[in-house]
Amino acid sequence: MVWINDKFEVTWEEGMTVDRVREKLKFSFRMLVITVNGRLVPREKWKNFPVQDGDEMKILHMTAGG
Amino acid sequence: MENRKVLHQFTYELRPVKRGYANRTLYINLDNGAIKSKPVTQQMKAIFTGGRGFGLWLLWNAINDHSKWYDPENDLVVANGPICGTLSYPGTGKSTIVTLSPLTGSVIDSNVGGMFASLLKGAGWDAMEIQGKADREVIIVIDGDSGTVTIEEAPFTETNSHILTAKLFNMLAKNERDKRNISTLTAGEAAEHTLIGMINASWYDVRRKEVRLKQAGRGGTGRVMRDKKIKGVVVRYTGWNANSNNPAKPELIKKASQRIVKEITDLDDQQNQMRKVGTAHLVEIMDDYDLLPVHNYRYGSHPEAHKLDSGIWKSLFTQDMVDGCHYGCALSCSHAVDGFRPRTGPYKDKIVIVDGPEYETAAGLGANMGVFNPLDVLELNFYCDTYGIDTISFASTTAFVMECYEEGIINDQITGGLQFNWGNANAALEALHQMARGEGFGLLVGLGSHRLKTLFAEAYGGDAHFLNDIAVEVKGLEASEYMTKESLAQQGGYALANKGPQHDEAWLIFMDMVNNQIPTFEDKAEALHYFPMWRTWFSLHGLCKLPWNDIEPANNGETDEPAKVPEHVENYTWLHEGVTGIRVTGDDLIRQSERVYNFQRVFNLRLGFGTRQYDMPPYRLVGPVTADEYESRAERYDKQLQEDIGVNPDGLNIAERIALVRKYREGVYNQLVDAVYVRRGWTPNGVPTLATLKRLGIDFPDVVKLVAPFQK
Numbered sequence: 156m157v158w159i160n161d162k163f164e165v166t167w168e169e170g171m172t173v174d175r176v177r178e179k180l181k182f183s184f185r186m187l188v189i190t191v192n193g194r195l196v197p198r199e200k201w202k203n204f205p206v207q208d209g210d211e212m213k214i215l216h217m218t219a220g221g
Numbered sequence: 222m223e224n225r226k227v228l229h230q231f232t233y234e235l236r237p238v239k240r241g242y243a244n245r246t247l248y249i250n251l252d253n254g255a256i257k258s259k260p261v262t263q264q265m266k267a268i269f270t271g272g273r274g275f276g277l278w279l280l281w282n283a284i285n286d287h288s289k290w291y292d293p294e295n296d297l298v299v300a301n302g303p304i305c306g307t308l309s310y311p312g313t314g315k316s317t318i319v320t321l322s323p324l325t326g327s328v329i330d331s332n333v334g335g336m337f338a339s340l341l342k343g344a345g346w347d348a349m350e351i352q353g354k355a356d357r358e359v360i361i362v363i364d365g366d367s368g369t370v371t372i373e374e375a376p377f378t379e380t381n382s383h384i385l386t387a388k389l390f391n392m393l394a395k396n397e398r399d400k401r402n403i404s405t406l407t408a409g410e411a412a413e414h415t416l417i418g419m420i421n422a423s424w425y426d427v428r429r430k431e432v433r434l435k436q437a438g439r440g441g442t443g444r445v446m447r448d449k450k451i452k453g454v455v456v457r458y459t460g461w462n463a464n465s466n467n468p469a470k471p472e473l474i475k476k477a478s479q480r481i482v483k484e485i486t487d488l489d490d491q492q493n494q495m496r497k498v499g500t501a502h503l504v505e506i507m508d509d510y511d512l513l514p515v516h517n518y519r520y521g522s523h524p525e526a527h528k529l530d531s532g533i534w535k536s537l538f539t540q541d542m543v544d545g546c547h548y549g550c551a552l553s554c555s556h557a558v559d560g561f562r563p564r565t566g567p568y569k570d571k572i573v574i575v576d577g578p579e580y581e582t583a584a585g586l587g588a589n590m591g592v593f594n595p596l597d598v599l600e601l602n603f604y605c606d607t608y609g610i611d612t613i614s615f616a617s618t619t620a621f622v623m624e625c626y627e628e629g630i631i632n633d634q635i636t637g638g639l640q641f642n643w644g645n646a647n648a649a650l651e652a653l654h655q656m657a658r659g660e661g662f663g664l665l666v667g668l669g670s671h672r673l674k675t676l677f678a679e680a681y682g683g684d685a686h687f688l689n690d691i692a693v694e695v696k697g698l699e700a701s702e703y704m705t706k707e708s709l710a711q712q713g714g715y716a717l718a719n720k721g722p723q724h725d726e727a728w729l730i731f732m733d734m735v736n737n738q739i740p741t742f743e744d745k746a747e748a749l750h751y752f753p754m755w756r757t758w759f760s761l762h763g764l765c766k767l768p769w770n771d772i773e774p775a776n777n778g779e780t781d782e783p784a785k786v787p788e789h790v791e792n793y794t795w796l797h798e799g800v801t802g803i804r805v806t807g808d809d810l811i812r813q814s815e816r817v818y819n820f821q822r823v824f825n826l827r828l829g830f831g832t833r834q835y836d837m838p839p840y841r842l843v844g845p846v847t848a849d850e851y852e853s854r855a856e857r858y859d860k861q862l863q864e865d866i867g868v869n870p871d872g873l874n875i876a877e878r879i880a881l882v883r884k885y886r887e888g889v890y891n892q893l894v895d896a897v898y899v900r901r902g903w904t905p906n907g908v909p910t911l912a913t914l915k916r917l918g919i920d921f922p923d924v925v926k927l928v929a930p931f932q933k
Contacts, residue, residue, distance in 0.1 A: 162737040181509040184731070186492050188778025195779070198491075215738070216731035217778055218770050 159212045167208040173201040176212065186217040225392075226374040228359065229254035235368045238342055241303030241466045241800040242266065246279065247346040247370065249361060251449055252293055252353030256370050261347055268918055272302035273330045273760040274817040275348045276319025277824060280328060283352055286827060290321040290445055293353045297445050299341065299406065299454075300348035304800050305763025306339035308463040309478035310792075311485065312765030314339050314547025316422055322440040322720075323416040324614070324669050325697035327828045328821065329440030329720050330760060334546035334555065335422035335433075337404040338763050340365065343458030343465055355450040360389070365458035366402075375452040381607040381657075382407040382421040383573060386432045389455050390425065399459070400425035400432070401548070406454040408443035409609025411656035415667025417614035417699075418443030421606065428542050433557065434576050435546050438611035439723055440698060447609070463549065469802030477792040477799070482551045485772050489552070493771050497540065498531045499554035500580040500771070505530040507584065511854075512704045512730060514589040516643055517620035518693050518841050519850050521704040525593040529583055533595050552768050563600050565650050567657075568607070575603045578612075581724075584702035585616025590623060591643030601649060608657045610667075613723075617699035618670045619649050621692050630683040636662045671697040690840040696721040696830065705842045707857070708734040710745040713893050716838035717749060719821045725766065726753045732784055746896035748784075755785070757814035758793075769793075816917045819901075819909045823924055826908060826931065833907040836894060844886045848875045851882075858882050904932060 157165045157176060165179050173189055173196055176182075189196045190213045196204045206212070236243075244261045261275075269278045276298040283296040298319040307313045316338040322329035341349060344365025351361070358375035376392065379385045385407050394400045405423045412418025420442045421434040468474055489496050504526065507513035511521030538544075538556040545553035558575040578586070578598060586592060586601040605612045619641070625631045626641035633640065639648040639662055655663025665673060674692035678685040693700045698721025705711040711734075714727030729748050732738045739745045759766045774788045781787070790807045798804045825831030844858075845851040851858055852875065859870040862878060866885050870878055898905060902913030908931040914920040 160735065160737045162735075182735075183509045184506050186773055188783065215736050215778060215783065217773055217783055218728075218731055 156208065157206055157210050157212060159214055167206070171206045173204045173206060173212075176206055177201070177214065180214075182214055182216075184216050184218075188215045188217055189213065225376055227371045228374060229256060229372040231256035231370040233258055233345065233368045233370070235345060235365070237467055238465060239467050240469050240802055241305075242271070243342050243345050243347045245346060246275065246348040246350060247363065249349070249351045249370070249372065250353040251351065251355040251359065251372065251451070254372055256372070268816055269820075270303070270761040270813045270817065271347060272300045272305070272315075272763050273317045273319060273757070274820075275300045276317055276330065277328065277817065277821055279348060279350045280319055280321070281824060283350070284321065288321060290323045290326070290441070291448055295321045295352070295445060297351045297442070297449065297451075298348055299337070300763075301338035301342045302761055302763030303466075304796050306342050306461060306466055307468070307474060307796060307800060308339075308461075308547075308549035309474060310768075310796060311481060311545075311550040311552040312547070312768040313763065314550070315759070315763045315765050316341070316437065317760045317763070318420060318437045318442045320440075320442055320445045321828075322697070323418075323444045324441045324671070325721055325830075327696065327720075327830045328824045329442065329698075330821075331419070331437040331439040331442055332725070332760055333420065333422040333437035334435040334765060335404055336424040336547060337406060337422040337456060339461050339547070340402065340404050340456045340458045343461040344456050349454070351449060351451065354448065358450050358452050360452050361454045362393070363454070363456040365456065377452070380413070380452060381409045382434055382609060383607045385453055386421065386423045386434065389453050390423075390432050393455055393457055397430065401427060402459045402461075403455065403457045405456075406446070407452070407609070408446045409607055409657070411653065411667065412443030412609030413447040414659040414664060415610065415656050416441045416444055416669050416672075417611045417618070417667055418447060418609050419611040420446055421609065424546055424548075429557075429559070429574070431574060433546065433555070433574065434606055435555065436606060436611070438613055440720060441611075443609040466800050468800045470799045473795040473799030477795040481768060481772075481789070481792055484774055485551045485768075488775060489772055492773065494531070495552050495554040495767065495771050496544070498535045498538065499556045500767075501534040501556075501578060501583050502531040503580040504534075504583050504587075507580075507703070508588075510735065511707070513584055514620075514702050514704055516591055517589060517617075517624040517691060518700070518704060519624075519847070520853055521706075523588055523593070526588055528593040529587045529595055529598065534578070534583070537595065537599070552772065554767060554771075558599055561599055561603065563603060565600065565647075566604060566654050568603075573603055575599045576606060578602045581702045582612040582616070585613055585620075586649075589616050589620045589702060590646075590649060592646045592649070593644065594646065597646035601646065601653065604650065604653045604657075608653060610653065610656065613701050614669055614699040615653070615666075616702070617693055618666055618673065619652065621670045621673065622666055624691055625677055625683065625688070630677055630688070631681055635681060669697065670694040670699050687846070690846045693839055693841050694721070695838055696835050698722060700842065703728070703730060705730070705838075706844055709889060709893055710739055710748055712838050712843055712890055713745065713749050713897055714753075715842060717836050717894070717897060718753070719818065719825060722838070722842075726756055728752075738784070742892055742896040743900075745893055746900040749897045750900045751785070751811065754811045754814040754818060757818050758810050761813055761817060762797075812917070816919055819913060819917055820919050820924075822903075822907075822909055823914075823919075823928060827927055831908065832931070833894065833905070836907055838890070840883060840887070843890060844882055845879055848879070851875055851879050861885070906931060908932070
């Protein structure tokens, strides 16, 4: 299992990446800051950055928008 | 001046703006033709800052405790603000309109882009205040080049905005280029007959060589304008430029402007693409997060939502041009569809420009009404604009009517044969045309949701409790187009808003529902203090909030409080000091807003509102009203029953589950309200305490007298 924002959980799968987690959660908003186990993952690495079973992620949506 | 019949004229001394202020306001009385200049005092600036603050103060002094929107003493105030017109910084062209609202019965503020605000300041005025009612159709012309203000007989029979605005520009402009120096306010035929009328502000689009329109949508301002028999207000001022505010420290403005413009240039494409599609980029995002209102806010997504997504709008909007509503705005998000041919109504088959749609319009006229043909959305958008109708109130009220029709509360006999099934754009368009003609069921729709829910219960036997649950309005104003069921903080953001549920006061859904950054009541209350104050600040200065948070620095996420966008707050402190010469901190900016915000809360109280009972949302904004809603997200609600309420849903029928979830959600909403009132320095009944008023310096004798009985 992968834990996100202390609120959401995604079933881990082999070869999981940051982008795959986003896809499973339908987090399509573009202005995101993402950390995996507290480590910042730059946007250009989302596609291939590996996510392990049990990882804790923060996917912060950077807007108080509307 | 041929063909222009001047009824009243006023001449005034031309003088430059100083540090962002013209230092006077324009007063016009249509009852007797009186026109005069009123000084802006130091106290006005110190307490009310400008913009919405000036509007509230002028209105406060114009009316009495019993005044209604249709009384002649009601003011229609249009104000700019000290930073307004700083052309090098994006989003500095907002007018704020303040008046007594036909919809809510209380005070409303509604802001709009275009060039009116800046040119009004150039013409010599920090605000324009119109009292009284004319005895015939008039226009008002403020000529900041010659120093004259005239009330004139309306020179044209047209009322609808896209025609009338073009005629007014042609009448006043010396040549094509001169149109840059002109802006107008107009409404439309439907604004005369409904309570959801709005005001269009204009600018001359130099690339299209056409006049364009933006809308002050909320609260029925257009109805007030037409009730005063004002067809249009024209302002002209030649030569407004980046230095026309005569700023105290131009270097600070330059520093802030260079930083934000570079940011937009570098990052907009990978962030929100405001320059390509504007706020309409949000449609598919809201759908993905179950936040797009569908079928009168029943659901948050729909399988056909992709038909209204940003790719569609991008293909319809004319691209490859700077498309801002205020000269110099680098964010330039004000897109339009060129060459559109309506298929209905008086402009059928004519070629017109559709300004927009913005997100609210696309979501409201689209998904919330179940309309998924973008061309239908465009046609509804066009007619709302030119007829002077608020797209949000129209969409939300029509969605409510559709649900009532689908539920059998109203029928063809009542609607005059209009079949308000979900997605029937033809019925919605015909209702709009009826509003413009002042006839038929459209007139009822134009009353807005608050009055309709009572009418449907009393005249047609509808279940009053159900109608109260599904009419998505608070304080008489229809909610804007976001789903709030899963964000307690945003339920407060909507229902606690001074004017009614409009997202320009607070939009906390991602912070709350997705980021989980404000988990406790105290966290949410802090957010419901800071963000409404922060967002109020834009309306004090004549600013658009989009450059604050629809573009963000690349490293914003690494800052301590990314939701506040600290670098942009710093920009605004530089702008404030740069224009006015007064150095401020971010906290000082919040304090400017607190004064005005609390004054507006007291203003609501003065008009018979402003207490806790008016801060309650309809249940549709809080949780599932119907079995369909519950069952569509049963996993979510059953989980809440188990985890938050401690009840096993097995063995409970849907009605029992709905009742338990409702009791819980209404309970936590009230706990939130308690926490917010404490944070804002209000009593448990939602009235600012005397200590709060004193701290903010708005403990005027009449204010203290008003709130004193409410201090228990």
